[in-house]
Amino acid sequence: MNARPDHNPDQPPATDSPAYVRVRGVRTVLGGKTIFDGLDLDIPRGKITAVMGPSGTGKTTLLRHITGQLPVDAGEIRVDGRNLAELSRNQLFELRETIGYLFQNSALLTDFSVFENVAFPLRQHLRLPEEIVRNIVLTRLQAVGLRGAAELMPAELSGGMARRVALARAIVRDPGLMIYDEPFVGLDPIALNQVLKLIRTLNDTLGITSVLVAHEFAAVRRAADWVYLIAGGKVAAQGHPEELAERDSPWTRQFFGGEADGPVPFQYPARDYAADLGFQAGGA
């Protein structure tokens, strides 16, 4: 696990097939604010790629681009070889069906049992015999260690268990791509480690490609094969997590070392302070 790349350390780990997600020259403007300005990155097939960066840097926006929920203003995104801009609504919908999601709020259906929550995506889209549904659901629950909790209701679960049920649901239809958006938020250390281990194990055993957005570098370091640090609308740094942590750059010192001062400013961009307070610039 986490083998260091044995090729160019400035490039994501090479795999035999092309990157699952290819982002090229992406420019995004939201509400008049430029979020991305020439964003380039590859999400290698079969690997876990972490996307990190200061708050508000566009990580969730990038996920929305990758899942075709938000078109880019310029540039190109290819997912599994397909240029998203060329897909019809139906094709985009089909593409989204091949993506599994795990969010920080596990978003379980409160009136449904654990079993029915995991079965939901199967029942919603496919007409499978009940016996098959049961086998698939129990296999996924077994994979996350919760087969014995199948009949519990969401209110009876701890936060860590709920996250694992959501993970079982996310993989129930064999996604090619798994998207984890802040999967560790609010978990105690034991639950965090269980989810972390599961992300790694599921990725490796099911051959999934994973994108992991998280702020916890200690966890990312143990899970990810490659890390992109996004800041200022671009990739500010990238590398294998161990190598990135050791790299001595202002970005990595501030971001991975948690320094308050560095390239990420303390102040959100604002109008002139004196003018905002009603003083004339240079006035008495």
Ligand SMILES: Nc1ncnc2c1ncn2[C@@H]1O[C@H](COP(=O)(O)OP(=O)(O)OP(=O)(O)O)[C@@H](O)[C@H]1O
């Ligand atoms: N629909 C929108 N209209 C205008 N601005 C938006 C919209 N969606 C997001 N933004 C802005 O885009 C920027 C990037 O948001 P995004 O949620 O992608 O950041 P993030 O890196 O995921 O942040 P965090 O780590 O805090 O979750 C933020 O400044 C946000 O306010």
